[in-house]
Each structure stands twice: as C-alpha cells, then as structure tokens.
Amino acid sequence: MHDExxxxxxxxxxxxxxxxxxxxxxxxxxxILCRTRALPPAISTTCAELMRExxxxxxxxxxxxxxxxGTQPGSRIWERYPPVGLTFSAATLQLLRWLxxxxxxxxxxxxxxxAAAPLTIGxxxxxxxALEAAAGxxxxxxxxxxxxxxxxxxxxxxxxxxxxxSRAPELGSLCHGAGAIVxxxxxxxxxxxxxxxxxxxxxxxxxxxxxxxxxxxDAALGGFLAACxxxxxxxxxxxxxxAAAPLLQRGIAPMPARLDPTAVLASRGAARVAAGALLRxxxxxxxxxxxxxGVRFIDDDYAVAQRLLARFEAIRAxxxxxxxxxxxxxxxLVPTTVLPSxxxxxxx
Amino acid sequence: MSRAIQVRVSESIxxxxxxxxxxxxxxxxxxxLPPARMAELLARELEALGFxxxxxxxxxxxxxxxxxxxxxxxxxxxxxxxxxxxxxxSIEQTVQVGIESKDHVEASxxxxxxxxxxxxxxxxxxxxxxxxxAQLEAKLADLKIELDAAIGRATVGALTEKASQLGQIESTHxxxxxxxxxxxxx
Numbered sequence: 001m002h003d004e005x006x007x008x009x010x011x012x013x014x015x016x017x018x019x020x021x022x023x024x025x026x027x028x029x030x031x032i033l034c035r036t037r038a039l040p041p042a043i044s045t046t047c048a049e050l051m052r053e054x055x056x057x058x059x060x061x062x063x064x065x066x067x068x069x070g071t072q073p074g075s076r077i078w079e080r081y082p083p084v085g086l087t088f089s090a091a092t093l094q095l096l097r098w099l100x101x102x103x104x105x106x107x108x109x110x111x112x113x114x115a116a117a118p119l120t121i122g123x124x125x126x127x128x129x130a131l132e133a134a135a136g137x138x139x140x141x142x143x144x145x146x147x148x149x150x151x152x153x154x155x156x157x158x159x160x161x162x163x164x165x166s167r168a169p170e171l172g173s174l175c176h177g178a179g180a181i182v183x184x185x186x187x188x189x190x191x192x193x194x195x196x197x198x199x200x201x202x203x204x205x206x207x208x209x210x211x212x213x214x215x216x217x218d219a220a221l222g223g224f225l226a227a228c229x230x231x232x233x234x235x236x237x238x239x240x241x242x243a244a245a246p247l248l249q250r251g252i253a254p255m256p257a258r259l260d261p262t263a264v265l266a267s268r269g270a271a272r273v274a275a276g277a278l279l280r281x282x283x284x285x286x287x288x289x290x291x292x293x294g295v296r297f298i299d300d301d302y303a304v305a306q307r308l309l310a311r312f313e314a315i316r317a318x319x320x321x322x323x324x325x326x327x328x329x330x331x332x333l334v335p336t337t338v339l340p341s342x343x344x345x346x347x348x
Numbered sequence: 349m350s351r352a353i354q355v356r357v358s359e360s361i362x363x364x365x366x367x368x369x370x371x372x373x374x375x376x377x378x379x380x381l382p383p384a385r386m387a388e389l390l391a392r393e394l395e396a397l398g399f400x401x402x403x404x405x406x407x408x409x410x411x412x413x414x415x416x417x418x419x420x421x422x423x424x425x426x427x428x429x430x431x432x433x434x435x436x437x438s439i440e441q442t443v444q445v446g447i448e449s450k451d452h453v454e455a456s457x458x459x460x461x462x463x464x465x466x467x468x469x470x471x472x473x474x475x476x477x478x479x480x481x482a483q484l485e486a487k488l489a490d491l492k493i494e495l496d497a498a499i500g501r502a503t504v505g506a507l508t509e510k511a512s513q514l515g516q517i518e519s520t521h522x523x524x525x526x527x528x529x530x531x532x533x534x
Contacts, residue, residue, distance in 0.1 A: 265481050269371040333373045333427065333492045 010037045011047040013100045018054045021129040022061045029133040034105035039097050055088050058125055062185040077185055085178030088122035091148060095126055098146070104139035114146035121178040124154035128186075131159045154182065158190060160220035161197050164212040168219035175224075175231035183236050191242030198247060198278055201254045207263045207271035210256055214274020221281045234288055235304075238311050240281040244323070245314040253326045254278065255335060272330045279323045279330075285312060286320035350446035357457045360438035361465040367477040369484055370428025377423050377499060380506040387420035389505045393498040394418055414487055418495075425495060429484045433476055437468050504528050 020029040063078045102111040127149050134140035144162035153171040173179045204210045228237045254275045259268045289312045295305035329335050399406035404421040417426045439461045445453045515534040522528045
C-alpha cells in the first residue's frame with residue numbers, strides 16, 4: 001500500500017535516509033548528506049506512518065549485525081531477548097531532519113547546531129548508525145560535533161575517538177533493558193572498531209591529538225566498565241577482550257612511533273600514556289578475572305563467573321601480563337618497545 | 349602635487365622568557381616489604397647517588413640544571429629542566445611617502461614592525477624550548493639506567509630483609525648478570 005504513498009521530495013529524503021541508516025547503505029546515506037533540502041516545519045501523516053514502519057526494522061537490523069551466536073538453541077540474540085523496549089522520541093526525527101537539511105559535504109557555512117535533547121535507546125541507535133554511515137567523510141566530524149550526538153552514550157561507546165576531551169555522558173543506560181541488548185548486538189562491531197582505532201595510534205604525529213583521543217577513550221571505557229560492574233553485566237564489556245586479544249597475541253602494542261620529535265617532552269609523555277586506554281580496559285578485565293576465579297561452586301554467581309572466565313580465555317594471564325608490560329613501557333621515561341614500521345601493520 | 353617626506357620608524361622589544369619541559373613516570377618497585385619500608389630502602393640508595401631527601405621526596409639537581417625528583421610515597425620520578433633568556437630586538441625602517449599619508453603609513457609600518465618583533469621573540473622562545481627538550485631527552489636514557497640500578501639494589505635489600513625475617517641467612521651470592529641467590533636456614 002505504501003509503495004503508492006505520496007510524500008513531498010524532502011519527506012522522501014527523510015524516509016530514504018532513515019532506511020539507508022538502518023540497512024547500513026552508506027553510499028545512499030552519504031548521497032543524501034551531501035545535498036541539502038529545505039524542510040517544512042512539520043511532516044505529513046503519510047510520512048509519519050512511513051517513518052514508523054521504517055523504524056520498526058531497527059531490531060532486525062541490529063540482530064543482523066550479530067551478537068555472540070552459537071549453534072545451541074537459544075544462543076542467537078533474537079532467541080534470547082524479545083524485541084521490546086526500543087523506543088524512539090522526537091529526537092530521532094530531529095536528527096534525521098537536521099541531516100537532510102544540513103549541507104554536510106562542505107565545511108562552510110557552519111551548520112546550525114543540533115541541540116541536545118533527552119535520548120531514548122532507539123534515538124541513540126540512530127545516532128550510532130549516522131556516525132557509522134558517515135565514516136571516512138568530513139560529515140562524520142560535523143555530526144559528532146553536535147550537542148545531541150555528544151550526549152548519546154552509545155555514540156561514545158562506538159566512536160569515542162570523535163569526541164576529543166569533552167565530557168562523557170553517563171553510560172549506565174547501556175547496561176540494562178534495551179540498551180544492554182543493543183550493546184550485546186553490537187559486540188562484534190564495537191570490537192572491530194576499537195581495534196581499528198588502536199592501530200591508528202601508531203601513526204599519530206600530533207601528541208595533543210593522541211592525548212585527546214586517549215582522554216575520550218578513557219572516559220568512555222572507564223565509564224562503561226564501571227557501569228557494567230555496577231549493573232552486574234560485565235559480559236557486555238566483552239568487546240574489550242575481542243578488540244585487544246588479537247593485538248596482544250601478535251605483539252602489536254599501541255606505541256605511538258611517529259610523535260612529533262620537536263614537541264615538548266611533557267606532551268609526548270602524556271600522549272604515550274593516553275595511548276594505553278584499551279589496555280587499561282584489559283587490566284580491569286584482568287582484575288575481574290581474578291575475582292571470578294574466587295567464585296565457588298556453591299555461590300550464586302558461579303555460572304556467570306564460569307562464563308566470564310571462559311570469555312577471558314582469549315587473553316588469559318599471559319595476555320594480561322603483556323598488557324601490563326606495555327602500559328609500563330608507555331609510561332616509562334624511555335620507552336623500550338621495539339616497533340615494526342607502522343606501515344607494515346595489517347589489521348588482524 | 350604632494351610633498352614627499354621621509355618617515356623613519358624604529359621599534360624595539362625587550363623580553364625575559366622562561367621555558368620549561370619535563371616528564372614524569374612511575375617507578376617499578378616490587379611490593380616485597382610494606383610500601384613505607386620499600387620507600388626507605390630506595391631513599392637510602394638515592395642518597396648514595398647524591399639525592400637530597402626532604403620528607404617523602406628525594407631531589408637532585410644536575411650540573412646542567414636538570415632537576416630529578418623522586419616521590420617516595422607515590423613511587424614516581426619527575427625530571428624537568430627550565431631555561432631563561434633575555435631577548436632584546438630592534439628594527440628601524442625608513443620609507444618615502446607623500447606628506448598627506450604620513451600618519452597612516454607610519455601607523456601601518458609600526459604595526460607591521462611590532463608583529464615582526466613579536467614573531468622574532470616567538471621564534472627564539474621556540475628555539476630555546478627545543479634546546480631544553482633536546483637536552484632533557486638526551487639525559488633520560490642514562491637517568492633511567494641509574495634509577496633502575498638503584499631500584500634493583502633496593503629490591504635486593506628488601507629481599508635480604510624479607511629473607512632474614514623467614515630464617516637465618518647463610519649466604520648471599522650475586523652473579524655477573526645481577527641475579528641474587530639468598531640461602532636461608534628456616
């Protein structure tokens with residue numbers, strides 16, 4: 001029926017943008033971001049209905065991105081959780097309207113800011129999708145600079161490197177209810193992204209850029225790990241293990257090898273320390289691992305502790321020891337880690 | 349037809365600049381004895397290296413001005429170097445202008461000269477800062493070796509003390525590689 005629905009051209013862009021974001025069609029999304037359209041102050045009821053139908057596909061889209069899956073019955077994320085609790089507020093429409101109306105392909109004129117607003121988990125997922133679709137374009141930084149985007153905990157967890165030294169929001173909403181299911185669905189993506197960012201640290205030249213990156217990662221990861229601990233959902237932080245394990249196994253330290261040699265020593269030292277944000281996350285996991293080993297068979301948390309012990313097997317004590325050694329080396333007066341050329345590093 | 353006149357403008361600047369660079373790092377101390385006792389043992393080794401103890405810190409100022417401060421409680425070392433200089437620069441320029449634009453040209457010229465002088469001061473400050481950083485950086489490797497050796501000796505002292513708490517030390521042997529064997533009768 002809606003194939004024949006008639007909407008204004010600007011509304012067509014709005015719906016196509018939402019569909020592109022949800023389905024992960026980055027090319028179509030970027031095409032819409034590059035042009036600009038004037039939008040009327042309100043959308044038609046037909047457009048609202050189409051938008052509602054489009055947003056109903058967010059859960060399946062998240063499931064397709066894959067949480068941890070196995071062959072056992074009930075091991076797939078859609079078998080473990082019912083598709084409930086993912087609500088959207090006016091902020092989603094506000095975000096989509098801003099993306100359609102703003103010419104993000106050019107840096108001038110500076111776009112009007114997208115004001116911060118209370119965000120539901122659904123809104124946060126749309127913000128996450130927008131940042132992801134704009135990856136590799138100048139639009140991504142413009143989107144990340146918006147107050148509404150900077151207030152999204154999921155955006156911080158997925159793209160901390162875009163937020164510099166600004167203040168991270170409270171990340172507790174991602175550790176229960178729909179937020180936890182969303183994070184679990186994105187575990188694989190989060191791990192891949194954090195690992196990719198880790199590899200870029202080796203080629204960063206400007207110490208201040210690395211300090212800002214490390215501060216944002218520390219804020220996001222520190223806040224999220226503390227929230228996971230508080231809500232007894234340490235399993236949600238498993239992406240830290242998946243991100244770091246291949247790097248630890250292959251001996252790829254986040255040692256910045258190309259810091260500007262003319263920069264002040266204090267900045268270079270602070271930059272090296274900042275580079276260890278993910279390793280500090282690994283050390284938190286190592287501390288948890290020790291606690292899990294102390295959980296006895298008769299304790300209530302035994303089954304959970306065993307699952308988490310199995311999860312940390314990818315790193316184990318040897319990986320944790322290597323992470324601790326790298327952190328010590330990053331903080332040393334004179335780093336000693338022998339580095340291969342940054343250009344030769346292939347993502348594992 | 350306007351009369352041409354010669355405008356001569358001179359500007360000078362005198363600045364005293366101070367630049368500083370430094371780096372701090374944690375010390376790798378094994379927790380063999382309680383932290384206060386480990387700090388005492390390290391302080392003793394540092395004093396033997398010329399550090400002066402003041403409460404919970406040990407400080408040494410090198411002949412080249414580099415200041416090394418070890419915080420015994422926090423187990424950190426901070427190394428810094430500062431340098432100062434007095435910069436005196438002046439510029440004088442002469443231009444031929446029509447008398448009617450004298451004031452405008454003089455103001456414009458003076459503004460340009462002030463900017464030029466500020467730029468020279470900034471360049472010299474940056475040069476001095478780079479020299480300080482290079483001097484400090486050249487010192488760090490030797491300092492790290494010296495501190496690692498002091499920490500090693502403090503660790504051996506702590507192990508010996510711990511061993512004496514366990515029983516009677518019969519012999520202590522240190523090989524060329526620095527490995528220490530303490531034989532204890534329990």
